[in-house]
Amino acid sequence: MSLKREFIDMLHLIxxxxxxxxxxxxYDIEEDSYRDICMKYNGxxxxxxxxxxxxxxxxxxxxxxxxMKVDVSLxxxxxxxxxxxxxxxDVKGIVTIKNxxxxxxxxxxxxxxxxxxxxxxxxxxxxxxxxxxxxxxFAEKLKKDFxxxxxxxxxxxxxVDSENLPIVFHTDYRKDTDFKSDTLVTxxxxxxxxxxxxxxxxCMDKEEEIKQRLRHExxxxxxxxxxxxxxxxxAIFHVLCQIYDxxxxxxxxxxxxxxYDKFVIAFxxxxxxxxxxxxxxxxxxxxxxxxxxxxxxxxxxxxxVNEELLNTCTETLNRMSKERNVA
Numbered sequence: 001m002s003l004k005r006e007f008i009d010m011l012h013l014i015x016x017x018x019x020x021x022x023x024x025x026x027y028d029i030e031e032d033s034y035r036d037i038c039m040k041y042n043g044x045x046x047x048x049x050x051x052x053x054x055x056x057x058x059x060x061x062x063x064x065x066x067x068m069k070v071d072v073s074l075x076x077x078x079x080x081x082x083x084x085x086x087x088x089x090d091v092k093g094i095v096t097i098k099n100x101x102x103x104x105x106x107x108x109x110x111x112x113x114x115x116x117x118x119x120x121x122x123x124x125x126x127x128x129x130x131x132x133x134x135x136x137x138f139a140e141k142l143k144k145d146f147x148x149x150x151x152x153x154x155x156x157x158x159x160v161d162s163e164n165l166p167i168v169f170h171t172d173y174r175k176d177t178d179f180k181s182d183t184l185v186t187x188x189x190x191x192x193x194x195x196x197x198x199x200x201x202x203c204m205d206k207e208e209e210i211k212q213r214l215r216h217e218x219x220x221x222x223x224x225x226x227x228x229x230x231x232x233x234x235a236i237f238h239v240l241c242q243i244y245d246x247x248x249x250x251x252x253x254x255x256x257x258x259x260y261d262k263f264v265i266a267f268x269x270x271x272x273x274x275x276x277x278x279x280x281x282x283x284x285x286x287x288x289x290x291x292x293x294x295x296x297x298x299x300x301x302x303x304x305v306n307e308e309l310l311n312t313c314t315e316t317l318n319r320m321s322k323e324r325n326v327a
Contacts, residue, residue, distance in 0.1 A: 003103055004071050004085040010107050011074065014114065030073040035082055040064035043093010045073075045080040070094060076110065078117055120171075120204075127203060127210075128169050135214050136162045138244075142222055148291050149284045157291060157301055160222050166196055167214075169203040187213040189220040189230075196221060215246035226301035235259040236298035243267075263297050266320035292316050 001009075008029065015027045036047045046065060068091070072083040083106075084096040097103050139162035146158035174188070186209075187200050198217045203210055219240045223230035230237060232250035238260050241248035252260060270289055273279075279286045295305050296317035305313070 002085070003097055003100065007083070007085070007097065007103055008072060014111055026075070028075040032069060032071065033073045034067060034069050035073060037066045037068060037091070037093050038064055039066060039092055043091065045082060045093070076114055076117070124171060124204065131169065131203065131210060131214060132167065134211055135165050135167055135218060138215055138218055139165060139222070145287065146291065148288060157304065158222055158226055160225060165198070167198045167200065170199060170201045171204055172202065174199070174201050187217045189217045189224065191224055196224060212245065212247055215244050216241060219244065219246055228300050229298050234298060235263070236294065239263050239294065239297050259297055262317055262321035263293055266293055266317050269320050293320070
């Protein structure tokens with residue numbers, strides 16, 4: 001029996017039982033197939049798209065891309081592995097198996113990698129459900145915190161469908177990540193017209209880091225869908241990130257910074273007053289006053305805050321930002 005035939009038969013012994021279980025993932029074995037191999041990036045198989053670090057969108061037109069026939073191509077659920085058998089010249093990115101010892105070593109490695117992937121994605125499934133539930137709960141908290149009460153009538157000042165949040169979790173970095181940069185993108189919120197999506201990258205990182213990224217991007221999302229300022233350098237975004245520990249990192253323009261600084265002092269005074277009067281975080285008086293400050297900073301969903309109320313909010317912010325030691 002040839003090395004190639006023995007290799008394929010052994011692959012089927014490992015993969016066929018997995019194919020019977022729909023939750024085990026997708027695997028595929030191809031014989032004598034033609035592949036596009038990128039020589040620039042260590043022989044990556046780019047038959048179905050360019051390598052994520054490559055800026056060239058036209059692999060077929062790139063001199064570094066080689067179109068060649070391989071003896072066996074295996075998709076192991078995550079990566080494509082290509083093989084030559086016998087006395088063929090070594091090619092970057094393609095494993096050449098020349099004897100049975102190499103064959104057995106490769107089979108042990110494949111089996112080990114597949115088992116690792118199964119365990120990894122089982123953990124991913126658990127984390128996915130946990131983080132999605134956390135995101136729903138945080139969205140519900142935002143809705144509750146943004147409920148304004150006047151004359152016993154409650155008005156929801158922030159609308160969001162917590163059961164249908166457009167969140168996609170990724171185990172890797174964003175495709176266009178610049179690994180030479182000092183900062184890496186670990187989350188983003190993209191919007192095109194009425195369609196938006198929240199991406200959370202490297203979601204197998206530390207739990208508290210992922211939850212903070214979720215809060216950060218959900219604040220972006222909620223501000224956006226409520227038609228109010230949602231940029232990273234806005235005072236209202238920095239304020240909400242401070243309240244909910246969501247880490248705002250982008251420098252604000254001077255005017256926004258001035259408004260933010262006023263809020264910080266006013267909010268400290270409000271919290272001191274809350275403690276003095278023994279108010280609960282969910283009390284109507286505390287929640288209403290906090291919302292008045294947020295309106296003054298720039299939160300105006302769907303332009304619901306009229307000019308008269310906005311003037312009152314601005315006066316309240318100015319007054320409370322000048323008062324100190326109210327407790």
